[in-house]
Amino acid sequence: DIQMTQSPSSLSASVGDRVTITCRASQSISSYLNWYQQKPGKAPKLLIYGASSLQSGVPSRISGSGSGTDFTLTISSLQPEDFATYYCQQSYSSMYTFGQGTNLEIK
Amino acid sequence: QVQLVQSGAEVKKPGASVKVSCQASGYTFTTYYIHWVRQAPGQGLEWMGIINPSGGSTSYAQKFQGRVTMTRDTSTSTVYVELSSLRSEDTAVYFCARTYSSSSPFDYWGQGTLVTVSS
Numbered sequence: 001d002i003q004m005t006q007s008p009s010s011l012s013a014s015v016g017d018r019v020t021i022t023c024r025a026s027q028s029i030s031s032y033l034n035w036y037q038q039k040p041g042k043a044p045k046l047l048i049y050g051a052s053s054l055q056s057g058v059p060s061r062i063s064g065s066g067s068g069t070d071f072t073l074t075i076s077s078l079q080p081e082d083f084a085t086y087y088c089q090q091s092y093s094s095m096y097t098f099g100q101g102t103n104l105e106i107k
Numbered sequence: 108q109v110q111l112v113q114s115g116a117e118v119k120k121p122g123a124s125v126k127v128s129c130q131a132s133g134y135t136f137t138t139y140y141i142h143w144v145r146q147a148p149g150q151g152l153e154w155m156g157i158i159n160p161s162g163g164s165t166s167y168a169q170k171f172q173g174r175v176t177m178t179r180d181t182s183t184s185t186v187y188v189e190l191s192s193l194r195s196e197d198t199a200v201y202f203c204a205r206t207y208s209s210s211s212p213f214d215y216w217g218q219g220t221l222v223t224v225s226s
Binding site: 096 | 153
């Protein structure tokens with residue numbers, strides 16, 4: 001199976017900050033990398049697909065980049081509603097796998 | 108509007124089986140794959156497997172092979188996941204989610220079903 005490793009596992013930041021979360025795949029996955037946001041007690045929400053395409057309705061302060069094995073999710077100016085847990089996920093292999101998650105907390 | 112509506116919470120004893128349902132609406136049921144993903148308390152997301160509602164073909168994560176069965180009922184647009192030989196480590200919220208193809212992202216999710224395994 002393809003292993004997905006996210007860093008950091010947790011992050012403290014303030015409203016207005018720019019934050020970046022990294023995801024690394026154990027082998028090349030081309031651009032088959034997706035990002036989700038999850039809030040407590042809720043299902044995950046798709047933010048970015050295909051490494052850099054913004055899902056409809058997702059604010060443009062959220063962006064993704066990368067290809068091959070290294071990917072990043074960037075939030076350019078944190079808003080209160082952005083504090084949540086973020087997961088990367090590969091869809092290159094039919095055996096989907098997720099990163100372990102990054103918990104974004106208010107400083 | 109697209110909806111995936113799951114069945115309610117379950118409490119099971121170790122060694123028992125549980126069957127969770129996911130009813131789809133708002134789109135053509137047979138044109139999207141359905142996956143099951145679980146999340147243990149305080150933990151991350153774990154992919155369990157996929158079913159193609161069109162023909163019923165399935166593929167399961169190695170970890171669940173032999174213990175999981177995914178089925179579908181096209182007459183009610185419902186997908187089921189059954190997990191057998193339950194143990195305490197299976198206590199989790201189980202989500203269904205759809206993808207357009209076997210390499211697409213999860214664009215819609217069910218609300219989740221809590222399964223508690225306890226003696």
